[in-house]
Each structure stands twice: as C-alpha cells, then as structure tokens.
Amino acid sequence: EDQVTQSPEALRLQEGESSSLNCSYTVSGLRGLFWYRQDPGKGPEFLFTLYSAGEEKEKERLKATLTKKESFLHITAPKPEDSATYLCAVQASGGSYIPTFGRGTSLIVHP
C-alpha cells in the first residue's frame, strides 16, 4: 500500500528564517511526486511535480528536491504570505494512477 508521511505536522517560523518540510514515501515504483499549497478555506493549488531522484524544481522562495525515499520543500527567507498548509502526494507507476496524499504540514510565518 502506498504511504506518504509528512513532517513536521506544524511549523512556525520567523520571517526570513529558512527551513525545510519533509515528505517521505513508500510506493511500488514512483511515477511522480507532487507538492501543493492550500490556504485556509480554499482548495489545494498545484506547485511542483518531481519525477526522478536528484530532480529539483524552484518557484520564488520554494525549492523542491527528490530522493528515492523522500522529498524536501525548502523555504528560503519566508514571508508571512507563505503561511499555508503544504501537501505532498505520490503517484505510483503501477495500478491506479490516482495520487495518494499526505496529511500536510501547516506553516505559519510570523512577521
């Protein structure tokens, strides 16, 4: 069974304090790993897709990396507007292609 574990569950940072969110996964063959951002009361918004170990993607202050067992979402010099819940999902290469989601990391950035 595909599993996705995100840590920490919640993270509080001061503005400008860089940190990383973790997504560890167990899947029988990775087709893709996805990061989403979800603001309170809204649906998730797609951020990145990673396909193979060693791959990196960047968007503004966010950088996503991938190894064979986990992915990191690095947040450099965060701002209060980066406060949101960040969701990780994995898509297996066999069977159903429907992504399996983790529980998310709730990030709060204080000014």
Place this chain on the structure above:
Amino acid sequence: ETGVTQTPRHLVMGMTNKKSLKCEQHLGHNAMYWYKQSAKKPLELMFVYNFKEQTENNSVPSRFSPECPNSSHLFLHLHTLQPEDSALYLCASSQDSGSTGELFFGEGSRLTVL
C-alpha cells in the same frame, strides 16, 4: 470563468435532507474527482470519472451519489447524511486520470450536517 468552480461554498443540512454539490471545470479536462477533507486527515478520494465514466469508487457509503453528465460537470448528491460526514468536499480535474497527478482543485464546499 476559469478553473474549477464549486457551489455552494457552504452548506448546512439536517440528517434527513437531500442536497447536491455542483462542480464545473473550464479547463478542457477529461477527468474529474471528488475528495473529502477532514481535519487532521489526508485528502480522502471518493470518486473518479474519466471521460464521463466512473473509474473509482473508494468504498463510499451509498448516501453519497455522484453524477457526471459530461466532462465539464460533476455533482455529488447527498441524502440521509450523518454528522461525521461534515467536512470540506473538494472537486478536482485533470487532463485524464491515467497520465498525470497534477490536479486542479476547486475552492471546496464546506458541509455541516446537524
């Protein structure tokens, strides 16, 4: 309008009521999804439609009944719900359900069952 639109945004219903949630996507996608999101839990897949055909039913109780009249519209009919069904119901779409995991979500319908 663009993207994925869900109505209503908020719904309060009694256990004996019948109501429906509506989703419409303007992205030209062929797959549509219903997810349930409860506090402290991962997104829970409910139903998937690919080219109007239901391809996934994730052991959802029969009090939830989906309908997909075309690739742009998706409904979730609700009847005799339980208080534990209170949650955020999210609709999503993708190009199709067999290739990409990049889902485009609506803003959700917040359901409260009294």
